Amino acid sequence: MLHETFAELRATFDSARRDETFWQSYVDVTTSYGGRPTPVTYCDNLSRTFGGARIYVKREDLNHTGAHKANNVMGQGLLVQRMGKRRVIAETGAGQHGVATATMAARLGLDCTIYMGEVDVARQHPNVFWMRQLGAEVVSVTDGTRTLKDAMNACLRDWADSMADTHYVMGTVCGPHPFPQLVTYFQSIIGQEARAQMLAVAGQLPSRVYACVGGGSNASGIFTGFLDDPETELVGVEAGGKGVETGEHAARLAGGQGSPGVAQGYKTVFLQNEEGLMRHTHSVAAGLDYIGIGPMLADLHQRGRVRFESATDAEVVEALRLTMRKEGIIPALESAHAFVAAFREAPTLADTSAILVNQSGRGDKDIFTVADALDDEDWKDFIGQTAARYAR
Amino acid sequence: MSLEGVLRRGLERKPILLMTHLVVGYPSLEDNWAMLEAMNQAGVDLVELQLPFSEPIADGPRFVKANHDAIQAGVSWSTYFSFASRAARIGFPVVFMGYYNSVFRMGAEAFCSRLAEAGLSGFIIPDLPPEEAVDLNTLARDCGLDPILTMTPTNSPERLAQIGRQASGFLYCTARTGVTGRQTDLSQGVAEFLRRCREATPLPLGLGFGIRTAKDVRVAREHSADIAIVGTAGTQAWEELGVEGYRSFLKGLVDA
């Protein structure tokens, strides 16, 4: 159904890549509108707490709208302009990609529909509010597991009908060709900056780079900068949920429960049963709660270039609390997965070495989930009073 | 006889054939069997049996629910194939419909031999692009199975020609873009689309997506479609009208 649409997108992307001014025009928007470059922050207190390697953080949380998702969206916005389409659609889990897409649509004067699983609409509601304020239509997806994969299915269904005037702004490095490549291309700005910044700030390349992996776009983005540095080990961190052994998680590679499959228009490692039916996934972080993984990352894993680990919900909340208290930095629940693995491994490394954590986003959106996890009495009082005021 | 041969013989007797559909296991296997009996009595010409999948991206809400409910009820490959082999013994040709992950997980050879053993005539895999299907289609033809490919209104003439060259059995032409289950305005461009399909292949042309009533079947016939394909409307009729209503619904389509 979408054969001609993909051909058009591939052609547009290829000609943009060949155009020598295109990358610069992309960097220009991410600078003037998005706030790039984002800094690398040295975290002295965390480094002292764990001993061992010095801990540096790449601050993608400082992007406009608060996550790395904005990079890819600004890039695809340029492609939308080249194709002359007037409407965009996107899937979103945590809501960060949806909010970023809604800002782009507002700025470029495009109609915008965001599909979001019903479960995520409930747990990431601050982002639903902002998407609607920005003029986007937010559709709550009620079939399947009502999370990211189902939002992606809804986008593919919409697009199969609307392709003539609509572009699907895929939010991660998954889906049919050329999306994995295209999203990696735009997100590679993270790794390009980070490598130069590490040399300038730390005076050395990191011995390890940590990134959380939902679909894998922030990981692909930062890893790309270090692929040719064999002394830098790349570590992807998946959602361990309630523990990989419980089955309630979204770890496709770490733990070895994923298997090869072809669904949602692409071939990769999925969490599925023997007959190819997708399993239910679980994570405290909506953006990591997904069955598949970027095919290029799965390949890097198979070739031994990227190691995969997982972090449980409980470890994530603990790492988040510690990062806030020690450094005054508020990572998104997704990003906090990368911190967990870094904290686990830092003490085992020499204190002359440096490690880099990609903080893919900021945690403001998670206020309800985190307040719940921390069982914060004051917040519960406030919500109770607000609810009572609305009920009156 | 080949699937194409059976269809051609049918077309000597009537101007248009009718293909109906069901999702195996929805609402239940007993209901499915009663539906098949009704199809046989009404004179339906061929039937597609859908293997449920968790991510049915080419389907609209009614079939998405049907897929998910059937999975919930525990429909597995072995449930599917034992049902399908009973269905294939009724008399009309029966074709597999399902998503590629099921085929991929089964393995192409096992898939083809299970279909052939069950007595099915071919398969429709809506999420498998023809360029990815070359090996599977070669294997299938060796097993006497026809890969049934899809043509859509957005396909360029070159694309239609390419699909035409790879097709066998018949073509599944979608009257519009999008997913199953939505109304289609058959007066808009369908005749022209079918003319383009006809130029790309001498095989019988099935028209589906949004065919719901006897009037739609007549329009399909006027536009020289060889097969009217009724999917969602059939499941809806079963759910809303019961067995008697379903029978007269089918009768209406066959007599159109």
Ligand SMILES: Cc1ncc(COP(=O)(O)O)c(C=O)c1O
């Ligand atoms: C802050 C943040 N980090 C990470 C992710 C996971 O996506 P990816 O693996 O594509 O970076 C999301 C997705 O919603 C997110 O919002």
